[in-house]
Amino acid sequence: MFKISRISVQKKNASRYNIFLTDGERERYGFSVDEDVLVSHRLHKGKQLTDATIALLKEQDDVSKSYHLAIRYLSYRMRTKKEIEDYLKKKEVNPEHIDLVMEQLKQERLIDDLKFAESYIRTKVKTSMKGPLLLKQELIQKGVSEAEVMTAMKEYPKEQQIEQAMKWAQKTFARTGKRSYRMELNRIKAGLMQKGFSKDIISEATRYLSEEQDEKNEWSALVYQGEKLWKKQERKYDGYELKNKVKAGLYRKGFSFDMIEQFVDNYSDYDE
Known part of the structure; x- marks a missing residue:
C-alpha cells in the first residue's frame, strides 16, 4: 500500500501532474497522469493506493494520452474513422486503447464519416475540377463506406457536374491548327474521364464544343x-x-x- 505524498504540475505541460508516493519511510516519484484522470479518480495528497490501483491509473492515463493525441490530430481538419485509427496505429497505440478512444470520439460526435464526405465534396467542388467518380474513389480510400459516399453525393448534383466539366473543357479546348477537331475532342473527353466524370456528363459537357468547330482551323x-x-x-x-x-x-x-x-x-x- 502506498500513500500520495504530494502532487505537482509538470513545468512543460500544465494539464499533466506528477504523483509522488511514500511507503511510510521515504518519498519517491510514482507516475504521471492527465488532468482528467486526476479528477475522475479524485487523487489528492494522503490518498492511499494499492499496486492494482496504480496499474489501473497508468493504463487509464495511457488511454487519456491516446485520446488527446487523436484530438490534436482532429484539430487541423475533419478526419474519417479510418484516418484516426491509422494515425493512432502509426503512433503505436495499444489496439485495445484505440477501440476505447474511437468509442469516446464517437460518443462526443467528433467523428462522422457522412459529414466528412459531405464537407469533402463541397470543398473539392469549389477548389478543384474533379468529377464525382474520382471523389468517390478518394473518399473510399479514406475509409468512407460506399453507401455514405452515395448519400453525400447530393452535394454534387448532375447540373453542377455538367457545369464543372464544361468549364474545364472550354478552358482546355485548344484549336492550335495542329490537331483535327475530332482528335482535340477525344483529348478533352479522355481528360474529363481521368478527372472522374461519367460518360453521360462528358457527352453533355462536350456537346457544346461541337458548336465551336472552326473550318479554317x-x-x-x-x-x-x-x-x-x-x-x-x-x-x-x-x-x-x-x-x-x-x-x-x-x-x-x-x-x-x-x-x-x-x-x-x-x-x-x-x-x-
Missing part, C-alpha cells in the same frame, strides 16, 4: 498534319500508294474524308 490542322505525313511517306512510297498512305493517316487523325480528298488532290498537284 480544321483546314490548317489538316495541312499541318498532311504535310508531315506526306514527307514521311514519300521516302517509301510514290504515286497512288503514297496518296492512299497519306489519306489513311489523316483519316485516323480524325479529319473528314472530303477535306482529306481536297488536300491530297491539291498537294499532289503542287508536289508534281
Whole structure:
C-alpha cells in the first residue's frame, strides 16, 4: 500500500501532474497522469493506493494520452474513422486503447464519416475540377463506406457536374491548327474521364464544343498534319500508294474524308 505524498504540475505541460508516493519511510516519484484522470479518480495528497490501483491509473492515463493525441490530430481538419485509427496505429497505440478512444470520439460526435464526405465534396467542388467518380474513389480510400459516399453525393448534383466539366473543357479546348477537331475532342473527353466524370456528363459537357468547330482551323490542322505525313511517306512510297498512305493517316487523325480528298488532290498537284 502506498500513500500520495504530494502532487505537482509538470513545468512543460500544465494539464499533466506528477504523483509522488511514500511507503511510510521515504518519498519517491510514482507516475504521471492527465488532468482528467486526476479528477475522475479524485487523487489528492494522503490518498492511499494499492499496486492494482496504480496499474489501473497508468493504463487509464495511457488511454487519456491516446485520446488527446487523436484530438490534436482532429484539430487541423475533419478526419474519417479510418484516418484516426491509422494515425493512432502509426503512433503505436495499444489496439485495445484505440477501440476505447474511437468509442469516446464517437460518443462526443467528433467523428462522422457522412459529414466528412459531405464537407469533402463541397470543398473539392469549389477548389478543384474533379468529377464525382474520382471523389468517390478518394473518399473510399479514406475509409468512407460506399453507401455514405452515395448519400453525400447530393452535394454534387448532375447540373453542377455538367457545369464543372464544361468549364474545364472550354478552358482546355485548344484549336492550335495542329490537331483535327475530332482528335482535340477525344483529348478533352479522355481528360474529363481521368478527372472522374461519367460518360453521360462528358457527352453533355462536350456537346457544346461541337458548336465551336472552326473550318479554317480544321483546314490548317489538316495541312499541318498532311504535310508531315506526306514527307514521311514519300521516302517509301510514290504515286497512288503514297496518296492512299497519306489519306489513311489523316483519316485516323480524325479529319473528314472530303477535306482529306481536297488536300491530297491539291498537294499532289503542287508536289508534281
